[in-house]
Amino acid sequence: MKAENQNKQLRVLYVEDSRVDLELVKNILEEDFDLNLVSVEDKAGYLQTLENSKEFDLILSDYNLPDFNAIEALRIANQWVSDIPFICISGTIGEEKAVDLLKDGAVDYVLKDRMGRLVPSIKRALKGAEEKRNLELAQKKLRERNQELLIAKQKAEESDRLKSVFLSNMSHEIRTPLNGILGFSELLIQATDSLKKNKYVSTIQDSCEQLMHIIDSIVDISIIEADQVQIHKENVEIGKVFTYVASVLQPEFRKKGVLLSQGRTSENLTYLITDERKLIQIFINLIRNSLKFTQQGYVEYGFQESELGVVFYVEDTGIGIAPENQKMIFERFRQVDEGNTRTFGGAGLGLAISKSFVTKMGGEIWLESTPGEGSTFYFSIPLD
Numbered sequence: 001m002k003a004e005n006q007n008k009q010l011r012v013l014y015v016e017d018s019r020v021d022l023e024l025v026k027n028i029l030e031e032d033f034d035l036n037l038v039s040v041e042d043k044a045g046y047l048q049t050l051e052n053s054k055e056f057d058l059i060l061s062d063y064n065l066p067d068f069n070a071i072e073a074l075r076i077a078n079q080w081v082s083d084i085p086f087i088c089i090s091g092t093i094g095e096e097k098a099v100d101l102l103k104d105g106a107v108d109y110v111l112k113d114r115m116g117r118l119v120p121s122i123k124r125a126l127k128g129a130e131e132k133r134n135l136e137l138a139q140k141k142l143r144e145r146n147q148e149l150l151i152a153k154q155k156a157e158e159s160d161r162l163k164s165v166f167l168s169n170m171s172h173e174i175r176t177p178l179n180g181i182l183g184f185s186e187l188l189i190q191a192t193d194s195l196k197k198n199k200y201v202s203t204i205q206d207s208c209e210q211l212m213h214i215i216d217s218i219v220d221i222s223i224i225e226a227d228q229v230q231i232h233k234e235n236v237e238i239g240k241v242f243t244y245v246a247s248v249l250q251p252e253f254r255k256k257g258v259l260l261s262q263g264r265t266s267e268n269l270t271y272l273i274t275d276e277r278k279l280i281q282i283f284i285n286l287i288r289n290s291l292k293f294t295q296q297g298y299v300e301y302g303f304q305e306s307e308l309g310v311v312f313y314v315e316d317t318g319i320g321i322a323p324e325n326q327k328m329i330f331e332r333f334r335q336v337d338e339g340n341t342r343t344f345g346g347a348g349l350g351l352a353i354s355k356s357f358v359t360k361m362g363g364e365i366w367l368e369s370t371p372g373e374g375s376t377f378y379f380s381i382p383l384d
């Protein structure tokens with residue numbers, strides 16, 4: 001009999017003022033359990049013991065005690081250790097008190113002249129307590145799972161909403177250059193003036209380039225989503241990257257009347273081991289954004305060394321970004337100016353793509369901005 005319960009100690013707190021009864025109960029329990037019994041004989045001892053440790057599997061209590069009784073002991077237990085089963089062991093106390101005990105949550109009431117009931121009663125109580133614990137654990141897990149599902153649902157709804165905004169932006173973004181191409185080709189066919197012809201061709205070329213950017217962004221974001229981004233490291237001459245980026249973007253700056261200039265660099269650092277194409281793409285994304293959100297003033301780019309490696313920057317005198325939007329604009333499909341109220345074009349992909357590339361290259365991307373004054377975007381590339 002003892003063997004089945006021996007693998008686990010039974011930690012009992014027993015409130016009893018009679019030494020004889022204490023010994024009797026102890027002997028009975030030792031027959032069946034690997035017993036670890038703490039006994040107390042009055043209220044002070046009971047409170048003190050519970051204060052020191054709540055690690056009991058069971059509380060047993062005589063009914064009549066010197067300065068309190070089992071009902072009071074039970075109520076204290078209910079407040080402090082409500083999950084520990086409580087059994088009253090007593091001489092006859094009358095039906096009323098016994099019912100009170102059970103009403104207050106005692107698991108059982110065992111008469112001292114029927115001690116044969118004690119062990120089965122304890123086993124039932126322990127089983128019940130374990131089932132209650134398991135149930136509570138299952139309920140807790142269920143609540144956590146529900147919470148997770150709720151968050152996942154909210155995320156899915158948000159992502160669904162963002163994708164709808166993205167699709168409507170996208171169709172606008174694609175339609176605008178396509179209309180440009182169609183409309184100006186029509187004009188080109190009819191035009192006779194060679195000056196006008198040149199202007200139409202140049203508009204068609206701009207529209208084609210816009211379309212190319214959109215398609216490139218879509219391809220990039222799908223590569224990122226499939227986690228297929230690959231970094232090809234090589235020895236990159238920073239000055240050459242700057243020259244190339246400036247040559248690609250200068251015409252767009254000239255057209256808008258915004259100045260593009262190279263700022264701080266370091267004479268000691270001219271080469272960097274990194275992915276040149278991705279570095280160029282990040283730069284072009286950031287500088288194009290700066291141009292898009294800057295009506296007058298300048299956009300300056302450069303780099304400096306820091307403990308993060310090389311920190312590149314793109315600074316503008318544009319509209320700036322409110323602090324509450326500064327984090328979310330790096331998420332895909334996110335724009336400060338969403339939906340129908342959009343004043344600036346774009347698909348909300350550029351910063352998400354840049355962030356993903358920078359992270360893959362081992363760096364970080366962040367920004368500082370004051371609405372109405374401008375923004376500076378930074379990204380770091382570690383020095384290998």
Ligand code: ADP
Nearest residue numbers: 289290293320329335336346347348349350351
């Ligand atoms: P988009 O194609 O819409 O420009 P991005 O991911 O590149 O997508 O940028 C997300 C949003 O971040 C932009 O729509 C804009 O609201 C904001 N943003 C990005 N760069 C700047 C900047 N230099 N100045 C002000 N706002 C910016």
